[in-house]
Amino acid sequence: MTVTGRASILGTRGRRLSVGGAAVGRILGQQPIGTALVTPYVVFLAAVFAYPLAFAVYMSFHDYFFAAPGAIVERPFVGFDNYVTVLSDPAVRRSFANVGIFLLINVPLTVVLSLVLAASLNAAIRWRTFIRVSYYVPYVTASVAVVGVWLFLFNSNGLVNSVLGPLAPDPSWLVNSKLAMPTVAIYVTWKQLGFFILLYLAALQNVSKDLYEAAAMDGADKWKSFWNVTVPGVQPATTLVVLVATITGANLFTEPYLLTGGGGPDGASASPVLIMYQRGIEQGNPDIGSAIGVLLVIGVLLLALIERRFVGREDR
């Protein structure tokens, strides 16, 4: 009886466990530990990215402004009015064109320079670690400090113009409406190069040495070996670099804010995020700022899709 009774109890517990396990299984799936580990990040993404993005879309369709708690305010639905306002604003349109110029210079330059430098730094050269760290220093240095150095280099009496002498542009780099955005693009490329070199260095560790040996046996010189082995070998990293450079580039803010004094000269280096900041925060029109933000998100997504289609075609 005792044995039977114990079996009965165990059996009941077993069924309870089984029922409970099924419920937990339904919630957590087949990999409950994995789900549990992922959950905090999902919550973080939802709270810090998804909800704000959804709320920004909501604001962009309303006459929205920030108000004190308890203040009675009306925030009526306005349809596409904010988008019409944004798209008919020449400053906004210009900022999108400016960031287009920025990306055209910054993204290819980033890919080429970081790949070439990573390949060089991957070879057995002297002072390799020192040089690797040197490239990374601008990336980890505060923009405010680095901008000060670039102002010193590129103002009309700066080092660059002193070296160029009569060839120096007039007006100078940062106040020249044709050169301001390219100068900003080159600055950002230089500042972020260390990070992208790091990505390529990691990717290069996965390119088999056998391939280089086979290429050498087939008579390939260093350039052919680089073009036919290295470049295809780091294709997934190239896709990542292009996408990350595009996304971070489209969100350009610090450089036009600090380096060219608020998007100058005459708006030639204003970026959409700078205009978002002016309209949304400074001028108290978060609805307009959100509409610019939503358009920027759509633009970046489209651009990323196009890039994925062309750059990442062998990666699928």
Added chain:
Amino acid sequence: MRRTITAAALAITLVAATACAGGGSGSADAEARGPITIWYSNNLEEVAWAKQMVAAWNAEHADQKITAQEIPTGKSSEEVIGAAITAGNAPCLIFNTSPASVSQFQKQGGLVPLDSFDDGKEYVESRSGKVAEQYKSGDGKYNQLPWKSNPVMIFYNKKAFAKAGLEPDKPQLATYDQFISTARKVVTGKGAQYAILPAPTNEFYQSWFDFYPLFAAETGGKQLVADGKAQFNSNEGRKVAKFWRLLYAEKLAGQEKYNGDAFADGKAAMAIVGPWAIAVYRGKVDWGVVPVPTSSGKPANEIHTFSDAKNVAMYSACKNRGTAWDVLKFATSKDQDGKFLQLTGQMPLREGVATAYPEYFTKNPDYKTFADQAARTVEVPNVASSITIWQTFRDAWSKSVIFGRQDPDAALDGAAGRIDQLASQS
């Protein structure tokens, strides 16, 4: 500092989300008394004044103590205050409220009109005199107490003038022609690289330190916008724009941002600054001061200029408004204004400031010129969309006057049209 789209949206949204959190303080009693919090500016002189003021109050009011701190750091005080209003945690009083932001704070429901106190209107007007009129909101109420001004004037470097062969004690700077002639001599005589270098950058407030003082002087005290209409596309406004355009075209004024203090570093021989600069340049620059120029060279006692004022406002999150009002009156009393003048050199926005503190001005004659000028100051217009209006003006100014990519007259007309529209929406 680099922002992602989502981070920017987050900044907007978090503040917005907090706005929905409810709370409500609109019904707080104007007679309620108890502890309060105040914020003040972070420059050393104002910190010293605020600390002694708080200590003096707290010593006498154990049950209504002030907790004071500097305004939290942000890109600008206005952004921090705007976020605090939305979050419902603004202090009772902020002794650094920009008049340009008052309309925005009012729209947010963040301010307590001082008229809601029995003696509010009377106190503001009796302390500041007719200058107070400029600080009334569109609804005719005082949402701010005019506190202190920094009337801007032309500082010039005597050594730079002497180096260029000019007479340092008799600067020829009264008319536009004289100013330009002097500027040319300063630059060609290598007194400095630039005659003057106001920040040529595009922030909305930069026009307060190039166009606006001269416009105030030329018009005898007009504001940028009056009665819902832009005032700057007038003959006077065009003269000011033409004057500055000439300075930029001849490179007498610089188009490039200078990373430092151009006047202190000798990069520019002149600067447009307020009395705060006396302490800053003491021992560094041998300076002189004159009023801003006018086309006809008006006498100094007729010249108006930009006030560069900062005010005190009471915020709607304040519960103990009775105490806050008492503190506001205490902190802007004749005695405390005198201490403020003594510790900071800035001018209390008090009627007849030059005669109210004779001992101070006898001991500090440098400040007397500014005290005289303080009687004739012009504030930014207290209208809705104030910052958008100033940014619109700055964009047009930057394009035409600083960089010469458009005719200044056409640019002013274009900006006036857009600003009329903005002002009419308010």
